[in-house]
Amino acid sequence: MAAGEQRIDKWLFFARVVKSRSLAQKLAVSGAVRVNREKISHAARLVRPGDVLTISIHDRIRILKILDSGDRRGPAPEAALLFQDLTSARADAKPAVSQDEG
Numbered sequence: 407m408a409a410g411e412q413r414i415d416k417w418l419f420f421a422r423v424v425k426s427r428s429l430a431q432k433l434a435v436s437g438a439v440r441v442n443r444e445k446i447s448h449a450a451r452l453v454r455p456g457d458v459l460t461i462s463i464h465d466r467i468r469i470l471k472i473l474d475s476g477d478r479r480g481p482a483p484e485a486a487l488l489f490q491d492l493t494s495a496r497a498d499a500k501p502a503v504s505q506d507e508g
Contacts (some may be wrong), residue, residue: 410454410455410474410475411435411452411453411454411475412453412454412475413449413450413451413452413453414430414439414441414449414450414452414453414459415427415431415433415434415449416430416449416473416476417429417453417462417472417476418430418433418439418461420435420461420475420476420477420478420479420480420485420488421470421476421485421488421489422482422485423461423463423470424463424488425453428472428500430449431449432508433440433461433463434446434447434448434449434451435447435448435449435469438461438463439440439446439460439461439462439497440459440460440461441453441457441459441461441468441484442457442458443458443460453472453475455471455472455474455475456471456472457471457472457483457491457494458470458471458472458492459465459471459472467493468491468493469491469492469493470489470490470492470493471490472488472489473488473490474487474488474490476488481491
């Protein structure tokens with residue numbers, strides 16, 4: 407394993423996306439996780455900083471860019487340093503609406 411690479415199930419657990427490692431494994435195997443738009447089916451899939459995850463969880467879609475691999479499941483402020491949440495940026499972007507005057 408190269409420096410910075412980590413199994414997707416461990417990363418999801420360390421980043422506090424799910425409450426347990428077994429839930430992270432189930433999420434990865436269920437097909438609810440994509441890495442760089444590629445659907446994965448194994449919990450052992452390696453991810454690295456720069457990868458973008460698309461996760462379907464709790465009736466929402468979350469888009470997370472991996473900034474770092476985790477060493478442990480620490481407190482929430484520590485876990486927040488592992489990723490950049492791109493979901494809110496896309497949710498705030500509103501399509502341009504043209505208004506026809508007539």
